[in-house]
Amino acid sequence: MAFKTPVSSIDELQSLFARLGIPADYPTTSGLPFHPEPDRLVDAGHDMFQRPVQLTPVALRAWQAMQAAAARDGITLQLISAFRSVAYQADLIKRKLASGRTLEDVLAYTAAPGFSEHHTGRAIDIGTPGSKPLETEFDSTAAYAWLTANAEDYGFLLSYPEGGTGMICYEPWHWCYHETIDAHLLDKTEFKE
């Protein structure tokens, strides 16, 4: 699939949506905001599966500061996933469809290309030793308790809280760095990302 990178407008996604069978009105019906890809990404080392990961420069600095602070408190925070491109998200959905799942089922758990917060290069999935990656049980770990108490000091907010509105279910592992966190605190509507 050929993409102009970064993908910066919804219009660029329509032919991709058509190929995947995603309804053209998804941008309005999903309740999810469009997330353009960033202009600049930097290498953020490797995730817990030794895959190379990327974040925006400011998000990387904030993540490293938060990880170090947690370590000083005896908490190990591991990076499970960071930046994902629109093309990667499209492949992810294609693979799930190829495994026999319906589009409706797939889209209940996976945002359509262009609508994953991971496209921003500021969203990260966090794990900790002894807890299965990307499972709700993460919220009973000391790492989650530490994040709840401290993540905001480093600019990270939980994107999909329990009982939250929107198409994405509760994800205690998914945190997003907000550069203008003070402004976001004033405008609660910005949290529905």
Ligand SMILES: [Zn+2]
């Ligand atoms: Zn995530």
